[in-house]
Amino acid sequence: MIAGKILVIDDDSNLLEVIRMRLESANYEVVTALREEEAIEAVRKDLLDLAIIDLQLASRDGISFMEDVHGIIPDLPVIILTAYGTIESAVEAMKKGACSYLTKPFDPRELLLQIEMAMENRKLTSEIKRLKGLVEEKYNFANIIARSGKMHDILAQVALIAKTDSTVYIYGESGTGKELIAKAIHMHSERKNKPFVAINCSALPETLLESELFGHEKGAFTGALKKTDGLFTQADKGTIFLDEIGNMPLSLQSKSLRVLQEQQFHPLGSKKPVKVDVRVIVATNRDIKKEVREGRFREDLFYRIHVIPINLPPLRERKDDIPPLVNHFIKKFSRPMKKKVKGLTPLAMQKLMLHDWPGNVRELENTIEYAMAMTTENIISEDLILPASGLSPEPLKPLNEAKAEFEKNYIIHLLELTKGNITRAADLAGRYRADFYNLLKKHRINPEEFKE
Ligand SMILES: Nc1ncnc2c1ncn2[C@@H]1O[C@H](COP(=O)(O)OP(=O)(O)OP(=O)(O)O)[C@@H](O)[C@H]1O
Ligand SMILES: [Mg+2]
Incomplete structure (x- = not known):
């Protein structure tokens, strides 16, 4: 051959x-x-x-x-x-x-x-x-940044899920992009030209939440001056996004369960059931199984919503997403702030790579917004990045783990600087190409992803 x-x-x-x-x-x-x-x-x-x-x-x-x-x-x-x-x-x-x-x-x-x-x-x-073409072009998730393998997997999953009507359960720490993913599912579904309605289940007291979700008749409670449609009705033929479902009061959980089972419900104070056709997406940043065990969440509802789980990993577990997210946010804020920022100094980027991001992508977004607002130059320097954070607020890790983590981030940073040029990256690191390839293999980093 x-x-x-x-x-x-x-x-x-x-x-x-x-x-x-x-x-x-x-x-x-x-x-x-x-x-x-x-x-x-x-x-x-x-x-x-x-x-x-x-x-x-x-x-x-x-x-x-x-x-x-x-x-x-x-x-x-x-x-x-x-x-x-x-x-x-x-x-x-x-x-x-x-x-x-x-x-x-x-x-x-x-x-x-x-x-x-x-x-x-x-x-x-x-x-x-x-593969990239499959994820990016075919499904065109233009506003979702995904360089890490973990995020690519999620987008591939989203593309498949979007074509179904099954209930989706998005689980992830705060700021990981749960709402963004929920919207992407809606936008890639047959329902995309119908409403996407979102509600945060922990933001309202019980009665108000019930009337928000299911609507009410005139006089159903004090202050109910006229008949009002609830969000389930507004979302008819579209998608409803129940954010922080883990905080939904128990009494509303049973009513929600019935909507999921029968796609119909009674607005407050009404004897006539309303029928709807909605796709339900829920999100939570808590471990609902624990809530179930402790009696704060109905087990039957949990199984009803836990049909297709999507687990959004915290940003610290996919740090290769940081550089492209940073570029994305710089672009995003450039126009409203009327600033031409080209990028970050290597030290500033290093600081971002070393941070643990408890507030995940949202925290990163805020960090870049702050730095862009404060910078007087076209490049963001490290003193504008996480100025209050000090160094290494995280608990100490075993040396080997810390070293490996540092090494990985260091390599990602080099590849970022050299746009995936192995020879230059190896040069900067003072290593032979072959050694550098071994490091890439060890940390499962693909240099191609850094090319422009
Ligand atoms: N992969 C991503 N690409 C681009 N922007 C992202 C990405 N992930 C998150 N963001 C942005 O980060 C911010 C937080 O995302 P989002 O509101 O979806 O998170 P969340 O998980 O719903 O947070 P919370 O639990 O606090 O409600 C948003 O501005 C969102 O656009
Ligand atoms: Mg949210």
């Missing part, structure tokens, strides 16, 4: 032949070219998997030639060959899109290894692109 088709261009015909033999014995199909015209012809006509380009071609430099190649096949992996002593141009080549370089004379095994890695990487990239 052919492992892939490779174009080699060099003005040295001997070297071309040597490379051809090596690659062919490793099962690659090889196209060689002495001159740029032939090479471009091959790029246009052949289905290439990789190109090996000499830095010093017959009539021009390999880097600008590579750029021409990328003009035709944008993501074709390119390995640059350089003569000894031209490392600077090699680095330049990497910046312009080469995936690696080799200094002549090179070890053929090294060449094969680099080819293998480049091909592997390309496969991975296209797979990621495909």
Whole structure:
């Protein structure tokens, strides 16, 4: 089986032949070219998997030639060959899109290894692109930032759930985005052109909440001056979002249970049942099972609402979402604040990465809003980030755990800075690429996600 088709261009015909033999014995199909015209012809006509380009071609430099190649096949992996002593141009080549370089004379095994890695990487990239496309383009969750695997999984789940009418149970700490997800489910459902009605079940005293939810007849209670529709009626054909359902008073729980079972209910003071067609989404930041055990929440209602659970992880468990969230919020506040903020200083970003975020995404949003309001420059410096927080307010962790966490965040930060360029990131960290790859593997970080 052919492992892939490779174009080699060099003005040295001997070297071309040597490379051809090596690659062919490793099962690659090889196209060689002495001159740029032939090479471009091959790029246009052949289905290439990789190109090996000499830095010093017959009539021009390999880097600008590579750029021409990328003009035709944008993501074709390119390995640059350089003569000894031209490392600077090699680095330049990497910046312009080469995936690696080799200094002549090179070890053929090294060449094969680099080819293998480049091909592997390309496969991975296209797979990621495909998956991303699935989540982002097909379902178009434009306003939801999701870089972490955990959030990708949730969006994939949301896309599936949206097409059903089942009750959804969103569980997550405060500020993790429960309402955002509830709206996304509605917006991707068949009900999207009908109302999305939200109510916080802990915000109102019992009678008011009951009349809010189910409506009332004129004179049903003191102050009920006219007949009013409840939110269940307003949400007919649409979606109702019962936030903090864990705080719903017991008496209303039984009434809600009946709505869920029969899709009908009696407004306060009315003998006539009202029939509705609503999709119910509930959210809670408490452990309702505990409420059930302690008698504050009806078990039968719990099972009725706990049909499709979505567990929104706290931000500290998906810190790779922090950098793109920060960009998102900077964009969001730029316009109303009439400020052109480009980003954060590396130290400011580091501070964000180290914080534990008990208030989750909402706390991050507030932090960025504050910093943007206070900054007088177009870049946010670290003194505007969490100024009151001091250092490390979290309880102490075992050394190994703390080290691993630091290492992971440090790498994420490097990749953020270098936009996923492994060579530069490894350089900044003072590590070899291979070591750096091992670190990525250890922390299951995918560098592709940091590319623009
Ligand atoms: N993944 C995300 N992408 C973009 N914005 C987000 C994301 N998650 C949360 N937010 C934003 O963070 C804020 C808090 O989100 P939301 O109100 O949905 O959280 P919540 O879990 O309902 O919070 P609470 O428990 O306090 O009611 C909102 O402004 C929301 O738009
Ligand atoms: Mg909420």
